[in-house]
Amino acid sequence: AQTDHYDVIVIGAGPSGSVAASLLHQQGKRVLVIEKQHFPRFSIGESLLPCCMQVIEEANMLEAVNQAGYQFKNGAAFNANGRSTYFDFTDKFTPGPGTTFQVERGDFDKLLADTAESQGVEIRYGQHVDAVDLSQQPRLTISDEQGQSYTLSADYLLDASGFGRVLPRLLDLERPSNLPSRTAIFTHIQDNIDSVDMGDYQFDRNKILISVHPDNRDIWYWLIPFSNGRCSLGVVGEPHLLGENADLEATNLETTVLEATLMRLVREEPRLKQLLSRAEIVRPPAKLEGYSANVSTLANDKFALLGNAGEFLDPVFSSGVTIAMQSASFAAKCVVRQLNGQAVDWQAEYAQPLMRGVDTFRTYVQAWYDGRFQDVIFYQDPNPKIKQMICSILAGYAWDESNPFVAESERRLNMVVELCR
Numbered sequence: 001a002q003t004d005h006y007d008v009i010v011i012g013a014g015p016s017g018s019v020a021a022s023l024l025h026q027q028g029k030r031v032l033v034i035e036k037q038h039f040p041r042f043s044i045g046e047s048l049l050p051c052c053m054q055v056i057e058e059a060n061m062l063e064a065v066n067q068a069g070y071q072f073k074n075g076a077a078f079n080a081n082g083r084s085t086y087f088d089f090t091d092k093f094t095p096g097p098g099t100t101f102q103v104e105r106g107d108f109d110k111l112l113a114d115t116a117e118s119q120g121v122e123i124r125y126g127q128h129v130d131a132v133d134l135s136q137q138p139r140l141t142i143s144d145e146q147g148q149s150y151t152l153s154a155d156y157l158l159d160a161s162g163f164g165r166v167l168p169r170l171l172d173l174e175r176p177s178n179l180p181s182r183t184a185i186f187t188h189i190q191d192n193i194d195s196v197d198m199g200d201y202q203f204d205r206n207k208i209l210i211s212v213h214p215d216n217r218d219i220w221y222w223l224i225p226f227s228n229g230r231c232s233l234g235v236v237g238e239p240h241l242l243g244e245n246a247d248l249e250a251t252n253l254e255t256t257v258l259e260a261t262l263m264r265l266v267r268e269e270p271r272l273k274q275l276l277s278r279a280e281i282v283r284p285p286a287k288l289e290g291y292s293a294n295v296s297t298l299a300n301d302k303f304a305l306l307g308n309a310g311e312f313l314d315p316v317f318s319s320g321v322t323i324a325m326q327s328a329s330f331a332a333k334c335v336v337r338q339l340n341g342q343a344v345d346w347q348a349e350y351a352q353p354l355m356r357g358v359d360t361f362r363t364y365v366q367a368w369y370d371g372r373f374q375d376v377i378f379y380q381d382p383n384p385k386i387k388q389m390i391c392s393i394l395a396g397y398a399w400d401e402s403n404p405f406v407a408e409s410e411r412r413l414n415m416v417v418e419l420c421r
C-alpha cells in the first residue's frame with residue numbers, strides 16, 4: 001500500500017536527519033523520518049561552525065535559524081596558563097559564511113525538524129527502529145509507544161540516529177575508533193559573568209572559549225555562551241585523568257559526583273575559576289564516555305550513515321553538527337541520482353568525499369592531544385596568511401582542497417609546528 005512504502009526513510013530527526021529529509025523532499029522524493037523521542041529533547045553539541053550555515057541555506061532553513069534569537073558566534077577563543085588567543089572566523093582563507101550561532105540543541109533541533117515538516121516532510125515521533133532487513137528492498141521494523149510493531153519499506157535508508165547508531169549496531173558495522181576513549185562531563189549554568197570583575201580580561205560571548213588545564217594539556221574545557229545568560233560548560237579528558245571524586249562515590253548520587261568533579265576541575269583552571277565564580281548550575285551534570293566511534297562501511301546502494309551514526313571523532317573543534325549536515329548534503333545528492341535511475345558509486349561519490357573533511361579534522365584533533373596543534377594555536381606571533389588558513393579549518397571548511405592545510409594537512413601542520421617551537 002502507498003502508506004507502507006517510501007522513497008527514503010530517515011532514522012532520527014537530529015540535524016543530519018532533518019536536513020537530509022528537507023533536501024530530498026525538495027527534489028520531489030517521498031520521505032519519512034522516524035524519531036524515537038519527542039522534541040524538544042536535550043542533546044549535547046551546542047556550538048556550530050560557520051561552514052554548516054551553507055547547508056542550512058541549501059535546506060531553505062536559513063531564515064528560520066537567523067530569526068530564532070540564538071547567540072551570535074564569530075570565532076573561538078583559547079586560554080591556557082593565563083595566555084589567551086582567539087580566531088575571528090570572518091578573517092579566514094576559504095570563502096563562505098564567517099559567522100554562526102551557539103544553540104541549545106533541544107530548541108535548535110526542534111526548529112530544524114519543524115521547518116522540515118512545514119516544508120512537507122513527514123516526521124513520526126515516539127517511534128523506535130528495532131530491526132532492519134536488507135535481503136531485498138530495505139525494510140524496517142518499528143515499534144510505537146504502545147509497543148505495537150509494524151514494518152515499512154523504502155527504496156533507500158538514511159541512518160541519522162547519532163549516538164543511537166541504529167544500522168551500525170543492527171548490521172554489525174561498528175569498529176573501534178583509533179582515538180583513545182575520553183570522557184566528557186557537562187552541564188548548563190546561569191553564568192552571571194557580567195557581575196564578575198575580570199580586570200583587563202574581556203569575556204567575549206560571541207566566541208566559544210576553550211581552556212586547557214594548567215598541569216595537563218590532555219584535559220580541556222568548553223564554555224559556550226547562549227543568548228539567555230546561560231552557558232554550556234564541559235570538561236573532557238581520559239577517564240583516569242578526570243579523577244572522579246571517589247570520596248563521593250559512596251553517596252551513590254551520580255550527579256553529586258559529577259558536579260563535584262566538574263567544579264573541582266573548573267577551580268583548577270585559574271581563569272575559569274574566576275570567570276565562573278558566580279555561576280549557578282541549572283541542569284544536572286551528565287557524563288558521556290567513549291563517544292568516539294567508527295564503522296566498517298559508510299554506505300552502499302541500500303543505505304548510508306549520516307553524521308554521528310557514521311564516524312565520530314572528538315568534540316574539541318565543535319565539528320560534529322557541521323560533519324552531520326555536510327554528510328546529509330552529500331548523501332541527498334547521491335540518493336536523488338540513484339532514485340532517478342543513475343548509477344551511484346557510494347564509496348567514490350559519498351564515503352570518500354565525506355571522509356576528506358573528517359580526515360582533515362582528525363589530523364588536527366590528534367595534533368591537539370599530542371600538543372602540536374596547541375603550540376600553533378597559542379603561538380603569539382602568527383603569520384597572518386597561515387592563521388587565515390587555520391582559521392578556515394576551525395570555521396569548519398575542512399573540505400576546501402585549495403587550502404594547503406586541508407590538502408596536505410599533516411605536512412603543513414608540521415611545518416608550522418617547527419616555526420612555533
Ligand code: FAD
Pocket residue numbers: 011012013014015016017034035036037043044045046047048049127128129130160161162163164165166184234288291306307308309315318319320321322324
Ligand atoms: P543526533 O543529533 O544525535 O540525532 C540523532 C537522533 O536520532 C536523535 O534525535 C535520536 O533520538 C534519534 N534516534 C536514535 N536512535 C533511534 C532509533 N532506534 N529509532 C529512531 N530514532 C532514533 N558538535 C558540534 O557541532 N558542536 C559542539 O560544540 C559539539 N560538542 C560536543 C560535545 C560532546 C561531549 C560530544 C560527545 C559531542 C559534541 N558534538 C558537538 C557532536 C554533536 O553532538 C553531534 O555530532 C551531532 O549531534 C550529530 O548530529 P546527528 O544528526 O548525527 O545526530
